[in-house]
Amino acid sequence: MKERTAIHSHGVRTVLVLAVIMIFTGSALAEEVYKIGGIFSVTGRASFLGDPEKKSMEMMIESINAAGGIDGRQLEAVIYDTEGDPTKAVMAISKLINKDNVLAIVGPSTTPTTLAVMPFAEKAGTPLISCAAGNKITMPVNPWIFKTAQSDILAVRAIFEHMKTRGIQKIGILTVANAFGESGREQLEAQAGDFGITIVQADKFGGNDTDMTAQLTKIKGAGPDAVICWGTNPGPAVVSKNAQQLELGIPIYQSHGVASPKFIELAGESAEGTLLPTGKILVYGLLPDADPQKAVLTAYAENYTKAFNQPVSGFGGYAYDAVNILAKALKGTGGDKGKLRDNIEAIKDHVGVSGVFTFTPDEHNGLAADAFVMVQIQNGTWELVK
Amino acid sequence: MEAFVQYLFSGLTNGAIYAVIAIGFSMLYSATELINFAHGEFVMLGALGLVTLWGGLHLPLPAAFALTVAGAALVGFLFERTAIRTVKKPHPIVLVIITVGASIFLRGGAMMIWGKDAHSVPPFSGHPPIDVAGAKLLPQSIWILVIAVVLAVGLFYFYRRTLTGKAMQATAINKWGAWLSGIPSERMVLLAFVMSTGLGATAGVIIAPITMCSYDMGTMLGLKGFCAAMLGGIGSLWGALAGGFTLGIVEALAVGYVSSAAKDAVAFILLLLILYIKPSGLFGTADASRF
Numbered sequence: 001m002k003e004r005t006a007i008h009s010h011g012v013r014t015v016l017v018l019a020v021i022m023i024f025t026g027s028a029l030a031e032e033v034y035k036i037g038g039i040f041s042v043t044g045r046a047s048f049l050g051d052p053e054k055k056s057m058e059m060m061i062e063s064i065n066a067a068g069g070i071d072g073r074q075l076e077a078v079i080y081d082t083e084g085d086p087t088k089a090v091m092a093i094s095k096l097i098n099k100d101n102v103l104a105i106v107g108p109s110t111t112p113t114t115l116a117v118m119p120f121a122e123k124a125g126t127p128l129i130s131c132a133a134g135n136k137i138t139m140p141v142n143p144w145i146f147k148t149a150q151s152d153i154l155a156v157r158a159i160f161e162h163m164k165t166r167g168i169q170k171i172g173i174l175t176v177a178n179a180f181g182e183s184g185r186e187q188l189e190a191q192a193g194d195f196g197i198t199i200v201q202a203d204k205f206g207g208n209d210t211d212m213t214a215q216l217t218k219i220k221g222a223g224p225d226a227v228i229c230w231g232t233n234p235g236p237a238v239v240s241k242n243a244q245q246l247e248l249g250i251p252i253y254q255s256h257g258v259a260s261p262k263f264i265e266l267a268g269e270s271a272e273g274t275l276l277p278t279g280k281i282l283v284y285g286l287l288p289d290a291d292p293q294k295a296v297l298t299a300y301a302e303n304y305t306k307a308f309n310q311p312v313s314g315f316g317g318y319a320y321d322a323v324n325i326l327a328k329a330l331k332g333t334g335g336d337k338g339k340l341r342d343n344i345e346a347i348k349d350h351v352g353v354s355g356v357f358t359f360t361p362d363e364h365n366g367l368a369a370d371a372f373v374m375v376q377i378q379n380g381t382w383e384l385v386k
Numbered sequence: 387m388e389a390f391v392q393y394l395f396s397g398l399t400n401g402a403i404y405a406v407i408a409i410g411f412s413m414l415y416s417a418t419e420l421i422n423f424a425h426g427e428f429v430m431l432g433a434l435g436l437v438t439l440w441g442g443l444h445l446p447l448p449a450a451f452a453l454t455v456a457g458a459a460l461v462g463f464l465f466e467r468t469a470i471r472t473v474k475k476p477h478p479i480v481l482v483i484i485t486v487g488a489s490i491f492l493r494g495g496a497m498m499i500w501g502k503d504a505h506s507v508p509p510f511s512g513h514p515p516i517d518v519a520g521a522k523l524l525p526q527s528i529w530i531l532v533i534a535v536v537l538a539v540g541l542f543y544f545y546r547r548t549l550t551g552k553a554m555q556a557t558a559i560n561k562w563g564a565w566l567s568g569i570p571s572e573r574m575v576l577l578a579f580v581m582s583t584g585l586g587a588t589a590g591v592i593i594a595p596i597t598m599c600s601y602d603m604g605t606m607l608g609l610k611g612f613c614a615a616m617l618g619g620i621g622s623l624w625g626a627l628a629g630g631f632t633l634g635i636v637e638a639l640a641v642g643y644v645s646s647a648a649k650d651a652v653a654f655i656l657l658l659l660i661l662y663i664k665p666s667g668l669f670g671t672a673d674a675s676r677f
Binding site for chain 1: 605
């Protein structure tokens with residue numbers, strides 16, 4: 001034991017000496033790097049989020065480094081996998097802050113993991129840009145926490161704005177009985193009044209229910225002008241099929257939770273005519289050239305497809321935006337975390353994949369309702385609706 | 387009225403599914419006194435098997451149906467041979483825990499084979515919904531109802547009229563006595579396993595077109611089927627059938643007239659009530675004569 005301690009202290013001494021040399025010569029060493037941490041659910045149930053996020057982050061950091069880095073310094077990504085588990089996320093953030101000494105953190109991928117790590121980022125004074133969508137992450141505002149994913153609030157607003165143009169006033173809502181559905185229902189109920197819309201019937205369904213005709217019959221009985229279904233696959237596809245069987249005959253709106261080709265595959269022809277809000281990445285090819293995001297979206301989608309040979313998703317875009325925002329804010333900070341935070345908060349009109357970001361001290365998501373576009377399913381594919 | 391008829395259709399469809407699952411639970415229980423908590427996973431295997439054979443490989447429907455059920459029954463056979471038969475001290479609680487383990491195993495295996503995403507298949511026949519008093523009855527619902535009733539009647543005759551059925555019943559009543567009179571009781575238990583898991587898979591096949599099939603669909607269906615079997619009196623064929631339909635209809639009416647959030651609660655409240663008031667179930671007698 002003694003011997004080991006001696007070796008150990010010898011090692012410490014070497015490091016100290018090196019550190020002292022580094023301090024004196026640091027400014028001269030161009031290879032000093034800015035370390036950025038990443039916490040994603042790369043494996044496990046939420047791997048569909050974490051996997052593209054990790055890839056997008058690595059891709060972006062590589063391209064920033066290839067272009068000469070930030071203020072002549074290279075970036076280095078240190079990425080840990082949470083497997084979607086809040087406990088592992090907390091372990092990851094402790095390592096990033098205490099061992100890796102990162103300047104800022106991108107992620108985690110899900111709302112529960114983000115909520116679990118937020119206090120640690122705040123305590124260490126390390127800016128964190130989450131890739132999760134939950135409203136609770138940035139409401140109330142925590143000075144050190146930002147997020148790039150569009151929240152439910154904006155999705156609900158996009159749907160209601162579209163309904164207003166169609167003159168829809170009475171709606172029925174059908175939400176899945178889990179955190180996603182509950183959050184959607186809260187927002188639908190909270191915002192309906194602002195758009196002069198009344199919810200005449202609110203119902204729920206279980207994520208694995210086999211039949212929703214009873215709920216839809218109840219909604220039909222209340223005579224709404226449209227139905228909004230809020231859930232993630234497979235429930236909404238069952239709702240879509242049942243609605244067709246019951247010949248509901250009113251427009252059906254789905255949430256952004258089903259904005260993937262899987263929904264069209266599951267719901268089949270019953271999906272025809274369904275309206276839903278989605279991030280622009282799903283339809284980037286259809287956007288008008290005047291759209292401010294078109295160039296960014298096209299570049300991201302093409303680079304991603306080329307690098308990883310798999311279709312692009314909106315989820316990777318959250319990490320892509322987070323890295324770009326960090327890169328912008330890092331300029332001129334000299335690696336000071338407080339200055340970095342202030343710079344992030346001052347970012348205006350940053351055009352990203354998920355939308356155009358303008359952060360303020362009271363708004364740490366920075367997106368507006370135009371982050372979503374409304375699409376309609378026609379002939380088995382997405383069409384933009386005006 | 388229109389709404390009521392629609393709730394009734396929804397309830398009958400779900401009820402028929404619960405009934406087929408409950409019959410599987412019940413017949414295995416009556417032959418072995420074992421509650422197979424992996425039963426729901428066989429429903430899932432049936433549904434996903436149809437997805438692959440009919441939806442993916444485009445086999446003719448009857449062939450895909452038969453192959454799926456046979457495949458699931460084969461899994462049931464292997465399950466009995468490898469996990470149940472080999473237990474040295476077959477105490478009921480040990481066996482029940484083995485079935486729980488098997489359900490986790492099957493779910494994990496299915497996740498690896500079919501992935502985490504849901505799949506869907508078209509209805510058996512492409513007819514439009516039938517209009518009854520303003521309510522819509524799906525052709526697939528008729529398929530489900532007919533198949534459920536045919537299965538129940540078929541089983542009834544199997545137990546009453548065939549020698550194998552009677553031998554199985556004898557084993558159920560007294561395994562040792564049946565063995566003494568020359569009935570291969572071990573083989574009867576194996577047959578009960580195969581038939582029960584095959585029934586579970588049949589339930590999966592017939593509901594595949596009206597719902598989405600995924601590796602985790604079996605758990606809730608298994609629990610509902612278990613509730614239905616308990617409701618009707620476990621071990622009783624007609625009890626399982628009645629329990630299934632009762633549960634389905636009560637659920638649908640609860641969604642319609644109370645609250646859709648109460649749907650799953652209804653099943654379990656009914657189960658608790660029946661266990662308090664009449665523990666042997668609606669159709670069970672104190673000393674269940676079984677089937």
